[in-house]
Amino acid sequence: AQSVTQLGSHVSVSEGALVLLRCNYSSSVPPYLFWYVQYPNQGLQLLLKYTTGATLVKGINGFEAEFKKSETSFHLTKPSAHMSDAAEYFCAVRKGSGGSNYKLTFGKGTLLTVNP
């Protein structure tokens, strides 16, 4: 079974500061990893994903994440926070093989607050 742990249910940063949202996963097979963002009163939007290949993946809105197999981590970063980044962020994992491995397992979410 796979699982996701997001460290910190709430992260607060100042505008212009580095954003670091932590995600660790467990999976018995090579995983596919995702970060989703949820703005207030909206659905989930994909920020970025790792499937195979380059371990540093870039997403929308200046976010990036690095897959580190040895640390079973997929932390999300952004060099400079903007007020519009305030949202809830979810890390998710699914099995990398095909077939019926459809389920995404989500972390519990991290609420990002950006202070002026």
Place this chain on the structure above:
Amino acid sequence: EAQVTQNPRYLITVTGKKLTVTCSQNMNHEYMSWYRQDPGLGLRQIYYSMNVEVTDKGDVPEGYKVSRKEKRNFPLILESPSPNQTSLYFCASRTGGNNEQFFGPGTRLTVL
């Protein structure tokens, strides 16, 4: 426009009154899924479907039913809703391979 739609967006009902939340996608996706989102718990999968007439349980299927008679539609049925099913529900769809899931806008359900 490619999208996943859900109806209704908001629903207040009473215990035991059967209800259906509809989900429809216009992207010809094979896979569809229902999740519920609760504070502090993230999203948990209720049911999923790999194609027409093929469905399976997710992590929290108790109290829910689904059907997949057409590729585009995947309704979620609560035969006898209870207050613990008060939640925010999301439908999602994707095609095969590693493609991303597309989420609907959510349905906020309150069961009194």
